[in-house]
Amino acid sequence: MRKDKPCVLKVEDVTMQFGGVVAVNNFSMEEYEGEIVAIIGPNGAGKTTAFNVITGVYAPTNGRVTFNGERVIENFPRGKMKKAYLGQNAGKYTEHLEPTPDKLTALGMARTFQNIRLWKSMTVFENVLIAKHLKRTSNVFSATFGLNRLEEQMQREEADALIETVGLADVRDELATSLPYGKQRRLEIARALATEPKLLLLDEPAAGMNPQETVELTRFIGEIRDQFHVSILLIEHHMDLVMDISERIYVLDFGSMIASGTPAEIQQNEKVIDAYLGVTDDA
Amino acid sequence: MKTLNESRSSRKSSWLSLLLVLVFLAIVFLLDQNIKPTNKMYMLLTVLQKGSVYALAAVSMNLLNGYTGLFSLGHAGFMLIGAYTYAIFTIPSSARDTVYQYFDAAIRFSFPETFSNVMGPAGTALGVLTAVILAGLVAAFFAYLIGLPVLRLKSDYLAIATLGFAEIIRAVFQWQKLGPITNGSNLLKSFARTSKFKLEVGDTKIVLSTFVPVLIATVSIIIIVKLVNSTYGRAFKSIRDDEVAAEAMGINLAKHKMISFTVSSFFAGVSGAMMAMVLSIAQASNFKSAMTYEILLMVVLGGIGSISGSVIGSFLFVAASEWWLRGLDSGTFLGINAPGIFRNGFRLVVFSVIIMIVVLFFRQGIMGEREISDLFRDRKKKAKGAAK
Numbered sequence: 001m002r003k004d005k006p007c008v009l010k011v012e013d014v015t016m017q018f019g020g021v022v023a024v025n026n027f028s029m030e031e032y033e034g035e036i037v038a039i040i041g042p043n044g045a046g047k048t049t050a051f052n053v054i055t056g057v058y059a060p061t062n063g064r065v066t067f068n069g070e071r072v073i074e075n076f077p078r079g080k081m082k083k084a085y086l087g088q089n090a091g092k093y094t095e096h097l098e099p100t101p102d103k104l105t106a107l108g109m110a111r112t113f114q115n116i117r118l119w120k121s122m123t124v125f126e127n128v129l130i131a132k133h134l135k136r137t138s139n140v141f142s143a144t145f146g147l148n149r150l151e152e153q154m155q156r157e158e159a160d161a162l163i164e165t166v167g168l169a170d171v172r173d174e175l176a177t178s179l180p181y182g183k184q185r186r187l188e189i190a191r192a193l194a195t196e197p198k199l200l201l202l203d204e205p206a207a208g209m210n211p212q213e214t215v216e217l218t219r220f221i222g223e224i225r226d227q228f229h230v231s232i233l234l235i236e237h238h239m240d241l242v243m244d245i246s247e248r249i250y251v252l253d254f255g256s257m258i259a260s261g262t263p264a265e266i267q268q269n270e271k272v273i274d275a276y277l278g279v280t281d282d283a
Numbered sequence: 284m285k286t287l288n289e290s291r292s293s294r295k296s297s298w299l300s301l302l303l304v305l306v307f308l309a310i311v312f313l314l315d316q317n318i319k320p321t322n323k324m325y326m327l328l329t330v331l332q333k334g335s336v337y338a339l340a341a342v343s344m345n346l347l348n349g350y351t352g353l354f355s356l357g358h359a360g361f362m363l364i365g366a367y368t369y370a371i372f373t374i375p376s377s378a379r380d381t382v383y384q385y386f387d388a389a390i391r392f393s394f395p396e397t398f399s400n401v402m403g404p405a406g407t408a409l410g411v412l413t414a415v416i417l418a419g420l421v422a423a424f425f426a427y428l429i430g431l432p433v434l435r436l437k438s439d440y441l442a443i444a445t446l447g448f449a450e451i452i453r454a455v456f457q458w459q460k461l462g463p464i465t466n467g468s469n470l471l472k473s474f475a476r477t478s479k480f481k482l483e484v485g486d487t488k489i490v491l492s493t494f495v496p497v498l499i500a501t502v503s504i505i506i507i508v509k510l511v512n513s514t515y516g517r518a519f520k521s522i523r524d525d526e527v528a529a530e531a532m533g534i535n536l537a538k539h540k541m542i543s544f545t546v547s548s549f550f551a552g553v554s555g556a557m558m559a560m561v562l563s564i565a566q567a568s569n570f571k572s573a574m575t576y577e578i579l580l581m582v583v584l585g586g587i588g589s590i591s592g593s594v595i596g597s598f599l600f601v602a603a604s605e606w607w608l609r610g611l612d613s614g615t616f617l618g619i620n621a622p623g624i625f626r627n628g629f630r631l632v633v634f635s636v637i638i639m640i641v642v643l644f645f646r647q648g649i650m651g652e653r654e655i656s657d658l659f660r661d662r663k664k665k666a667k668g669a670a671k
Contacts, residue, residue, distance in 0.1 A: 100530065101530045101531050102531075102533045102534055102535045102536065103535075105530075105531060105532060106533050110531070110532070113527075113531075117527060117528040119520070119521050119524035119525055120524050120525070121520070121524055121588075122521075122524065129517065130517045130529075131532045132514075133518045133521075134532065134533030136514055140510070140513075140515050140542050143510070143513035144509045144510040144513055145509065146509065146513075148513075148514070152514065194532075195533050
């Protein structure tokens, strides 16, 4: 753990309840600058839900998320949830902060999707270029009447530089959807990097990849962290990838965190082994 | 290096398109001088006038439906607001009382008149221009108000809500209580219209009846093209392609949808003002939802997501329905005289068949998602490939 570095992301007591189902129960985690942290867990453990809470897709039922020292998301059981709430720490949080995902991205959180979501009708270059829109300073009038030519030029150069760095220069003008799967992933990560994030969130980056592609991706994620000075939070099923690159791991099962620690610790943890392999009743 | 070459070639092509536009305007200007209302070819000018109105309407609808992916059907409503705003603010004071014969006109102010009192003839032109821009602004303002609740909806729901609002606007403008402003359900007339647009230099009269609407439409469409190609236009396209991804990449959905909606409605308002000046009347009952569907048809025929497609689509539509197929209604078509078949309404039958054929054989519309400039580029690329 890099406790000497500032804390990028702090999740406190996050509970996400849908109706009577507690999908994420009292989940807390921390991530420090420059770290690669993974959330793992069997199917339906609540990993993606936790991820969606952090990125602003869902408002949590209870809990708080702090990003770069700034409280960004906070909620407490309100309205109907007041009575129906099944989680813990009710009453600990009193504020209601519910930003839309684009506000969080503007603060420096960028994500990729489990089922790749590139802009289909556009080329590789355009996909990266549009993500640069976030950093614009021009308004709609100056952009329409071409008064932002310098900025436009900058956007294009930066997008090209980024495409070069991630190794997609040879397919720059191809339609994004015509790329092979591995390259589409790469492009999605490049697009997220174009928003100049401090924290990169990867939702199952190796889903659907063959072993060869997974190895390349593992190397790629490491390179990105060093080159762009981002912290990375990832959800993953591929144990090889997780054990290879992450410095710390949080394990979720049935919505609750059952373990956390370094890959070596996690591999020895009996609760984790049980969760993944299942426990026989008579054992 | 790539970007450098690209920007140079794009600059070259933008100069070329500017030149083409100027040539087109010059031709329209010359036609305007040389075709007298008695001439058989005068229909061409009518088509150019009406076509430019519909072209702007179709392009502004395409900005919303084709580029931002917001399926809105409120266009006729915003055109109505534009037409009325333009008409109300250009009726000369001498004609007010005859126009508002059942009401006591509340607004007794005319831009062309006020400005021409100060600046002479140039003031009239400026007054008309001011009224056109005001028409757009009022339409955009209403779009902003309607957009606040409506833009939260998606796809079909948005279409139904905007359609409803357009009908509400029409009903409100026909409301008798608003008579002092809108003249109730009676029509507005006697305002500045294209048939009166001319320039007098000494003894020579320069007719501008067709040139003015074509010029306004051209300038407006160029502005929309610029917007679509800007960083905001790209953001619109990303919302169309995948809203969730766009939001995750930091694009504020509410803000960008609102920009697209108000800009689109601004130009719908301008095209409404143009329609008033071309038809020389403004009446709320003309702006039914059927008009929205006509415009939508032009957009679809031309190709959703193609500006040049919308322009081509609307000119073809207007030319076919107003000119080429006229004979089908009046007895003689292509030299065949058959009053038994070619009578009132037959034109629409043939027209529907033609539209079905076009839709069947051009699934993506005439242009698909390409622009005219892309066609040249494709040919160049092919030529280069062959040379290699």
